[in-house]
Amino acid sequence: MLGATTLTAGFLFTGLPMASADQVRDTQWANQYFNLDKVWSITRGEGVTVAVIDAGVDPNHPDLAGRVLPGYDPSGGGNEVGTSNPHGTGIASLIAGQGHGDNDGVVGLAPGVKILPIFKGGPGDRDGIPEAVKWAVDHDAKVINISQGGSEDNPRMPDAVAYAAAHNVLIVASSGNSNAPVEYPARTPGILAVGAVDKDLKIWPKSNYGPEVLLSAPGVRIVSAGSCGTGQYCIGDGTSDATAYVSAAAALVRAKFPKLTAGQVAERLVKSASRPAGVSKLPDQHYGYGVVRPYEALTMDIPAGTTQGPLALPAGGDPSPAAGGGATTGGGSSADPGSGLGDPGAVPELKQSSTSTMPLILGAIGGAVVLLIVIIAIVVANSRRRNRSQSLPGQPGGPAPYGAPQGWPPAQQPPYGQQPGAPQYGQQPPPGYPQQPPTGYQNPYQGQ
Template sequence: MTLTKAVRLLGATTLTGALLLSAAPTASADQVRDAQWTNAYFDLDKVWSVSKGDGVIVAVIDSGVDATHPDIAGSVLKGYDPSGTGENEHPTVAHGTSMASLIVGHGHGNGAGVVGLAPSAKVLPVFKESASGGDAIPEGIKWAVTHGAKVINISQGSYNTSKSKPELTEAVAYAAQHDVLIVAAAGNDAYDKVGSPANEPGVLAVAATDKTGAVWSKSNYGPQVMIVAPGAEIVAAGACGSGQYCMDDGTSDATAYVSAAAALVRAKFPDLTAGQVADRLVKSAKVPGGGQGGKLPDPHYGYGVLSPYDALTADIPAGSPQGPLAAVAGTGGDASPTQGAATGGGADPAKTLPASPNMVKKSSSTGLGVGVVLAVVGLAVILLVIVLVVVLKSRRKPAPVPPQGMPPYGAPQAWPGGQQPYGGQPYGGQQPYGGQAPPPGYPQQPQPYGQQAPPQYPHQGPGGNQQQR
């Protein structure tokens, strides 16, 4: 196969820019496999010695998947097209087929064609009409969840809405409630904001790197990016001009690889939750040399570069069920669990997620001990006062004893970093990870004394515990 000039074939509905691989009379299919530089990069033989993704269904919400392509034949389930036109099985655009091949491709013949990262997994194609607005994505997410998907790949993106649509937030919550991991692409415009649905809380957002490990020049970035994966000069299956293969650049391809890696992990560790799967991917990622001062998360790299073998073999405790994923409204989870040491980890401290300003820190056993000590001291003071009063009364007429009202326990505490819960300015039209209203029952920010009367505790001894925010 020979490469021709780069052309955009897929438009705004995808997050991939495609290069044609046009057939030449003397070209062999082996050239396609040879052009897959990611095979050596991931060291597929080593990865496959541990897991190939057996039994895991990965939904691909995209342009549909051509199940007749020889490199993915037998690995594609029937799927769903909410428009009723049958595009899930007979796509007119090759993008979904390409993403499927990077996930479950098995090639054909003797070492020919494209192989994916999880060749023993299955793809469940869900047709999505376009990238504008929310359209079929929420419905597709729910359909995929109810039809057995454990990972959902969304190599799509949009900036057409000023805020998250309720139906999308609800669909992401539905996936979280059913233990399904959603992986989505950050976008291909070099913007300092992450597109929807990758910017939704609870979604694992993916950016792209090139062959050198540097961030791909057109990859979007922002605080929601959690991991990066190869996304430049990626050879994939799918009708492209007169040939059956394309060479792509984009966060789409990077997202497909991360989804495939998630399938590998889910097959190897079937008892892990979706959040714990994301945790293994993040904690095992290779720390990038180009990170800002070595500090992570980096808005371009997230927590590092995908390393499937390490995700399968590293000694990483399961940790919090939610892992590094931001809390989804309506799931009843903690506001934003941390990973690494904070979740029983033993992971590299450099990869520990910072504490979220939305997270309520529960009182510790140390705090309880201090409260008991203060209560004992307070009781001793009261007994001493009683003794003094009795002594003074026996000597002279007792003077009026001033009321012993208890002052409020401490002053209202500021939120860490001066940030307000569920606050901040809109980020690219949406608030990053936690931009929705607080869920019912979430503690509200205390008003400073002066705006409301300080509470009195006439019957409470000193030292009661209080939640720290």
């Protein structure tokens, strides 16, 4: 296993003085790009829960007060409440930060959403992200943010992704920070992979690339909440931050259009993205379909499209998504959050909530179905005899089968990536942005 690291470059823990409140707000250039006043005139994301699978979130940070729900740690260590590693807190703040006081602190793109913090590690220092995904789904998350990555695949992840898809939950993950092919879990079919751009909306040179990348977002010189050194704020580069912004944009769309499937939410995001300068053909392996534009995603006239949208077909489980916004189990038990995911070394087989009842339903109504078919056949035959010159109207086409619709790039399957950390606000990141993986944690996913 590879040591998990966050996918934000340069989290350096140095005792630099805290940045002033004005510096924090003024340096959030991404919020100026998003034009928050226009976005918030439509929605702030109220009623949507975003799960942040990461190093834990500090619920007591002043910029996140009242935004963080009770979370979960698959390892049982209570690490979902994280204060020693600022990465998870930073990601949460870019999604749901609301600042504090008189225009102080970090403001996120969707300050009306709730954050569901989930620790990324499982028992015995193994990867806990598949269990974390299932727990998030069972506890009403509509969007799951995974700003983690690495080169090693987890054989249990595809079924976790299929479980989320079957319950209409969108997973957004960072592509990686090594200028290499997209890492896992973002490379897992069914996940929306994200690249990072700078203030000029040019691709960040270290942003990973591949056909799995569907969107890009601001990820360079990003200020976020979190205890870096002696201060409460950090600044850094990475696809982690870009992923947080795409997750926030997805949450805004889910708030405005609650009946869209996860794939249709992704459809609105890609169809409204801005075309990168100098890119003639989309999708591009670095930018995807372009840079996310939340206001346009909320206001443009975009057909709902197929159920699957641009997302690749998940490789595991029963991927059939619930209609009309999806149905989750609501209050899933935390006593056995990994139920159905298999043992750590086993290929997981997620037990879908629909499959356990399907055989009973078929057995009870099988005879009635046969009788109904016979009756319909008789009615159709009589109708044709009455008016041979008029053909029966065709049935409108239903949703496309679960899978990537024709024209979307096929998902490829390779290894979970990683991103270095961020220096405290006010410090320039050193050359090379050395990675600083958390000690003692082993996980195929590495933070970005």
